[in-house]
Amino acid sequence: MLKKMLSQPICIKGVGLHTGQEVTLHILPAEEGFGIKFRRTDIKDAELISADVNHVVTTKRGTTLKVNNASVATVEHLLSALFSLGIEDALIELDGGEIPILDGSAKPFLDAIEKSGLLESESNKDPLVFERPFTYLDEETGSEYFVTPSDKMQLACILEFENPLVPSQYAELEDISHFKDQIAPCRTFVFLSDIENLFDQGLIKGGSIDNAIVIVDNEMSEEKKASLSIKINKPNIRATKQGILNTVDLQFNNEPARHKILDMVGDFSLLGRTIKGKIIAKRPGHTSNVKFIKALKSFYQETRKTRGIPKYDHTVPTFMDMEKIQSLLPHRYPFLMVDKVVELKDNLIVAIKNVTINESFFLGHFPGNPVFPGVLQMEAMAQAGGILALTIMDQGRGEKWDTYFLKMENVKFKSKVVPGDTLILKLELLEPIRRGIVHMQGTAYVGTKVVSEGELTAQILKRQ
Numbered sequence: 532m533l534k535k536m537l538s539q540p541i542c543i544k545g546v547g548l549h550t551g552q553e554v555t556l557h558i559l560p561a562e563e564g565f566g567i568k569f570r571r572t573d574i575k576d577a578e579l580i581s582a583d584v585n586h587v588v589t590t591k592r593g594t595t596l597k598v599n600n601a602s603v604a605t606v607e608h609l610l611s612a613l614f615s616l617g618i619e620d621a622l623i624e625l626d627g628g629e630i631p632i633l634d635g636s637a638k639p640f641l642d643a644i645e646k647s648g649l650l651e652s653e654s655n656k657d658p659l660v661f662e663r664p665f666t667y668l669d670e671e672t673g674s675e676y677f678v679t680p681s682d683k684m685q686l687a688c689i690l691e692f693e694n695p696l697v698p699s700q701y702a703e704l705e706d707i708s709h710f711k712d713q714i715a716p717c718r719t720f721v722f723l724s725d726i727e728n729l730f731d732q733g734l735i736k737g738g739s740i741d742n743a744i745v746i747v748d749n750e751m752s753e754e755k756k757a758s759l760s761i762k763i764n765k766p767n768i769r770a771t772k773q774g775i776l777n778t779v780d781l782q783f784n785n786e787p788a789r790h791k792i793l794d795m796v797g798d799f800s801l802l803g804r805t806i807k808g809k810i811i812a813k814r815p816g817h818t819s820n821v822k823f824i825k826a827l828k829s830f831y832q833e834t835r836k837t838r839g840i841p842k843y844d845h846t847v848p849t850f851m852d853m854e855k856i857q858s859l860l861p862h863r864y865p866f867l868m869v870d871k872v873v874e875l876k877d878n879l880i881v882a883i884k885n886v887t888i889n890e891s892f893f894l895g896h897f898p899g900n901p902v903f904p905g906v907l908q909m910e911a912m913a914q915a916g917g918i919l920a921l922t923i924m925d926q927g928r929g930e931k932w933d934t935y936f937l938k939m940e941n942v943k944f945k946s947k948v949v950p951g952d953t954l955i956l957k958l959e960l961l962e963p964i965r966r967g968i969v970h971m972q973g974t975a976y977v978g979t980k981v982v983s984e985g986e987l988t989a990q991i992l993k994r995q
Contacts, residue, residue, distance in 0.1 A: 534563075534617050534618070534619050534620075534651075534652035535616055535617040535618050535649045535650065535651060535652065536560060536561075536563070536618065536620060536649065536650045536651075536652050537558065537559070537560040537561075537618065537621055537644070537647065537649065537650070538560065538647060538648040538649060538650050539560065539647050539648065540557055540558065540559050540560070540647075541557065541558040541559075541643050541644060541647045542555065542556070542557055543555075543556040543557075543558070543631060543633075543639070543640070543643055544556070544631065545631025545632060545633045545639075546631055546632060547604070547605065547627060547628070547629030547630070547631060547632060548593070548605055548629070548632035548635075548719070548742070548743070549592060549593065549604060549605065549629060550604075550627070550628060550629045552627050552628075552629065553627070554625055554626060554627035554629060554630070554631050555625065555626050555627075556609075556623065556624070556625045556630065556631060557623070557624040557625070558609075558621055558622075558623050558643075558644065559621065559622040559623070559624065560620075560621065560622075561620040561621050561622045562620065563620055563652055564620065564963055564964065564965035564966060565620040565621075565622070565965060565966065566581055566582065566619065566620060566803065566965055567581070567582035567610065567613060567618075567619065567620070567621055567623070567800075568580060568581050568582065568621075568622055568623070569582070569596065569601075569603045569606070569623045569624075569625065570622060570623070570624045570625075571601045571602075571603065571625065571626075571627075571628070572624050572625065572626050573626045573627060574600065574601050577599075577600070577601035578598045578599050578601055579598070579622075580596050580597065580598045580601055580602070580603055581596075581598075582596065582606065582610060582800065582801055582803075583596075583801055583803060584801040584802060584821060584824050584825055584828070586598055587801065587821050588602065590816070590817035590818040590820075590821055591817075592729070592817075593605040593606075593607065593817060594606050594607045594797070594798055594801075594817050594820075594821065602628055603625065603628065603629070603630065604628055604629040604630070605629050605630045605632065606630055606797065607793075607794050607797030607798055607817070608630065608632075608633075608635075608636065608637045608640060608719075608793065608797060609623070609630050609637070609640050609797070610796075610797040610798075610800045610801070611637045611710075611714075611715075611793050611794070611796040611797035611800065612637045612640035612641040612644060612715065613640075613644070613800070614707075614796055614797070614799075614800035614805075615637075615641065615707055615710035615711065615714075615715070615796060616641065616644060616645070616649065618644070618649070619803075632719070632742050632743075633742065634718060634742050635718035635719040635742035635743050635744070636715060636716050636717055636718045636719070636790070636793065637714070637715040637793055637797075638715045638716045641711060641715050657804055657878075657962070657963060658684075658804060658805045658806060658807045659802065659804050659805070659806050659807065659808075659827075659831050660807040660808075661678055661679075661680055661681075661806070661807065661808035661831065661834075662680055662834070663680070663834060664677070664678060664679050664680070665677075665678040665827065665830050666678070667822075667823050667826045667827070669818070669819040669822050669823070671818075672814070672816060672818055672819045673814055674812065674813065674814045674815055674816060674819030674823075675812070675813040675814070676810060676811070676812050676813075676815070676819075676823045676827075677810070677811040677812075677813075678808050678809070678810050678811075678827065679808065679809045679811075680807075680808060680809075681807060681808050681809040682807060683706060683707070683807060684706075684707050684805055684806050684807060684808065684810075685703070685704065685705055685706070685808075685809040685810070686703065686704040686792050686795055686796070686809075686810050686811075686812070687701070687702070687703040687704070687792075687809070687810070687811040687812070688700075688701065688702050688703070688788050688789075688791045688792050688795065688811075688812050688813075688815060689701055689788075689811070689812070689813040689814070690702075690785075690787060690788040690791055690814065691813065691814050692748075694722075694724075694748045694749075697722075697746060697748050697774070700785040700787060700788035701785065701788060702783075702785045702788035702789040702791070702792055703792075704792050704796075707796075707805075710796065713789065714789050714790075714792050714793050714796070715793065716782055717782065717783065717786045717787075717789040717790040717792075717793055718742060718743065718744050718782075718786065718790060719742070719743050719744070719790055720743065720744035720745070720746055720786070720787045720790060721743055721744070721745055721746070722745070722746050722748045723745050723746065723747045723748055723749060723751065723776055724748050724749050726745065726759060726762075744775050744781070744786065744787065745775060745776035746774060746775055746776075746787065747770040747774055747775060747776050751770075756768055756769075791812070791815055794815070794816075794817065794820065795810070795812060795815055795820060798817060798820035798821060798824065799820070799824055801821070801824060802824050802827070802828060803962055804962065806827075832961070832972055832986075840976065840979050841873075841874065841881040841955050841957050841976065843873060843881075843883060843953060843955050847873065849871045849872070849873060850871075850872045850873055850874060850875055851871060851872035851875065851918070852871055853870065853871065855872075856869055856871070856872065856918065859917075859918055859921050859922070859925075860914060860917060860918065860921075861933065862914060865890075865891055866910075867914070868884050868907065868910055868911035868914050869882045869883070869884060869911060869914045869915050869918065869956070870882075870883050870884055870885050871883050872915070872918060875918075875919065875922065877923075878919075878959060878960040879919070879957070879958070879959045879960070880915055880916065880918060880919040880956075880957075880958050881955065881956065881957050882911075882914075882915035882918065882955075882956045882958075883953060883954070883955060883956070884911045884953075884954040884956060885953055885954075886903050886948060886949070886950055886951065886952045886953070886954055887950055887951075888901060888950040888951075890903075890950075892904060892907070893950065901949060901950050902947050902948065902949060903947075903948035903949065903950075903952070903954070905942075905944040905983060908944070908948065908954065908975050908982070908983045909939060909942065909973070909983070909985060909987070911954060911956055911975070912956050912958060912973035912974075912975060912983075912985070912987060913934075913936060913973075913987055913989065915956040915958050915973075916934075916958040916969065916971045916973060916987055916989065917934035917989065919958055919960070919971075920932075920934055920964060920969045920971075920989065920991055921934065921991070923964060924964070924991055930993060930994075931993070931994035932991050932992065932993055932994060933991070933992055933994050934969070934989050934990070934991050935989060935990050935991075935992065936987070936988075936989055937968075937988045937989055937990055938987075938988045939985050939986070939987055939988075940985065940986040940988070941984075941985055941986050942983070942984070942985035942986075943983065943984050943985065944982070944983045945980075945981055945982055945983060945984070946977070946980060946981075946982040946983075947982075948975075948977060948982050948983075952977045953977065954975055954976075954977060954982070955975065955976040955977070956973070956974075956975055957973070957974045957975075957976065958971045958972070958973050958974075958987075959971060959972050961986070964991070967990050967991045967992065968988065968989075968990055968991075969987075969988065969989045969990070969991060970986070970987075970988050971986070971987045971988075971989075972984075972986055972987075973985055973986070973987050
């Protein structure tokens with residue numbers, strides 16, 4: 532499936548649900564690989580905020596992203612609209628701290644984006660493919676998630692309430708292409724018993740009967756009716772036969788459960804990629820959604836390490852020899868840690884480092900007990916990843932690029948590497964290269980045994 536790109540800027544104005552502030556939003560086209568980013572125009576020199584799960588700072592009644600002093604709240608409805616349309620690159624500028632609530636659904640965002648016109652990208656979407664089942668339980672909230680293999684992204688929600696007066700609901704999305712008609716129009720909801728507390732906490736200033744379904748879960752006195760009528764600016768409030776505090780019927784009998792799927796799509800988009808798998812969520816919420824996708828990301832990366840363990844056959848012709856490696860990498864003896872490349876694909880490289888006693892560092896690491904330093908295993912993986920990244924960036928143009936380490940995360944050393952071992956280095960891109968930033972999963976093997984691993988992030992710069 533091809534990605535989509537915006538053809539022109541989009542302007543949307545509205546009020547924030549929790550702040551009650553008027554906000555002007557501009558959704559701007561961005562170059563491929565830019566990602567989804569937010570910019571607060573009301574904060575001087577505010578940093579861009581990537582739509583990334585690692586930037587989530589709170590999930591109280593909505594998902595909030597933050598980088599340093601700039602934050603954006605209630606991002607899930609807009610993100611769900613972008614995600615459902617296949618848009619992975621856009622700059623979102625806003626002059627306030629919260630995305631407008633509009634009618635409480637994703638439909639106004641989706642309609643505005645479609646009306647502006649979309650362009651097809653030249654590249655395909657790169658999904659996370661799940662070949663094994665995965666389960667996650669959030670013990671704090673009681674939310675449960677089940678992932679099973681599927682050839683497309685499918686979502687289901689089981690909504691159970693603690694109040695026996697409110698019946699359970701079920702909803703599902705069989706294909707993301709059905710999002711526009713089946714999920715996007717579904718509005719946010721809140722319980723009547725929560726309304727007073729939310730107003731007291733200052734968390735629901737922009738809500739009205741038109742953009743938030745209020746589920747009646749207890750009896751109301753005339754005094755409470757009068758008080759609430761003033762707060763939500765709606766006279767003569769009453770409960771309908773459908774059990775909601777509203778004069779408008781539900782669009783679907785299970786609209787609250789469908790809205791939970793809307794929130795799931797928005798929160799899951801913070802992975803940065805679509806998912807090939809069926810996800811069934813029981814009692815989902817923003818807090819558990821974020822915990823789940825972090826756990827899902829870790830599980831996916833763990834399965835990638837054990838799936839397709841590289842096999843090194845020295846009788847097979849080398850894909851890239853030392854001469855070619857030296858034409859790409861600036862490293863030279865004694866710091867060139869890649870001897871040859873045996874496999875190179877669009878997002879994967881397998882390289883070899885032969886460990887011999889002639890390495891100078893064995894003189895001190897350690898006398899009488901030579902061990903290949905773990906930090907040099909990371910360096911070897913970084914060099915192999917650099918070959919992959921530089922090959923992608925060069926595309927036969929003959930340009931010179933250099934790769935610089937930015938960070939290493941989740942590094943683990945699992946077994947000793949000693950002279951005589953053949954180190955098999957496997958590097959996979961975790962996401963497309965964007966603006967020169969390369970994010971890779973590195974795994975080093977001796978035979979079929981994992982000896983070290985880590986997430987490596989580097990930056991590619993054209994050589995001056």
